[in-house]
Structure formats: structure tokens, C-alpha cells
Amino acid sequence: MGIQNIKVLSGDFKEMVGDNKENVKRFIANAAQVSEKLGPMTDKADAALTSVNTLMKDVEQGKGTLGLLVKDETLYNDAKDIVASLKVVSKDIEEGKGTLGKLAKDETLYVDAKETMASVRQITEGINKGEGTIGKLMKDETLATEATKTMKKVQKAAEGVEEMTPFTVLGTIFGILF
Secondary structure, three states, X not given: OOHHHHHHHHHHHHHHHHHOHHHHHHHHHHXXXXXXXXXXXXXXXXXXXXXXXXXXXXXXXXXXXXXXXXXXXXXXXXXXXXXXXXXHHXXXXXXXXXXXXXXXXXXXXXXXXXXXXXXHHHHHHHHHHOOHHHHHHHHOHHHHHXXXXXXXXXXXXXXXXXXXXXXXXXXXXXXXXX
């Protein structure tokens, strides 16, 4: 490529830039804005990468919970044993062994529990309606009034005994001494 070709190419380039001067200015301004906006994002990305690197180093060194889980064989073995135990318990339940297995597999227990709950619901509804002995007692306002009066009398009697106790103790001491 000769000097003449470079001059022609340079002239063509100069002409093209001159014709598109506004577009070139806009492109440069947009590039500057994008660069400005990307600056803080790259800072955040750099900080995040630094945090991830620190975390990975801690894990590799066995620091922290994750590091202990990764590096400590005891925890791994314990977790493995727990999973094995859970498998055995789950299998026993599935086969109907033990209390949980019987509860899970025995249809009669479910039926009995359902009937018991229905009975409890029926009794509770009867009590709430004032039916039966307990229901009548719960709805009887005179019973509540009499119980309140009785409790007040018991409290008053207890206070009287409390007040007499020091004199009774003194009387007993004098009786023993004289």
C-alpha cells in the first residue's frame, strides 16, 4: 500500500467523520455515560468477587460452619449416621413397627381416634347447651354465687386462724415453760 493509497484512505475517513460529526459526538457521549454507569457496578462486582474469594479461603481452611461441614470428617460421619438412622426409622414406620408405625398403619386407631373426637365434640356441645349434669352445673348461676360465698367464708376463716396463730404459739410456749 503506497503513500498515495494512505492519503486517499485518510481523506475518505476524514470526509466520513465530517459527514457524521453529530453521530460521532453522540456515540462518544453515550460511551462516556455507559462508562460512568458501569464504574460503580464494576466496583460492586469486584467487592463481591473479593467476598467470594474470602469465603472460599475460609471454607478451604475449615473455618465457619460451611468450612467445618466441608473439612470435618466427624460431622460428615455424624450426618451419614443420622441419615442411616432416619432410613431405619422410616422403614420401620412404613412396615408398621413401633408406636409410630402402628399409628401410621393401623386403620382401627384412626377410626377410634375419629370416634373419640366426635364423642368429645358431642359432650362439649352438650355442656355448652347446659345439658347433662356438668352442663347444668355450668349454667346454674346460684351454684356459682354459692361457691363464691363459700370461698369468701373460707378465706375469712383462714385470715382468722392466721391472726390467732401467734397467740396460740405464745400460749403453748408459756404452757411448756410454766
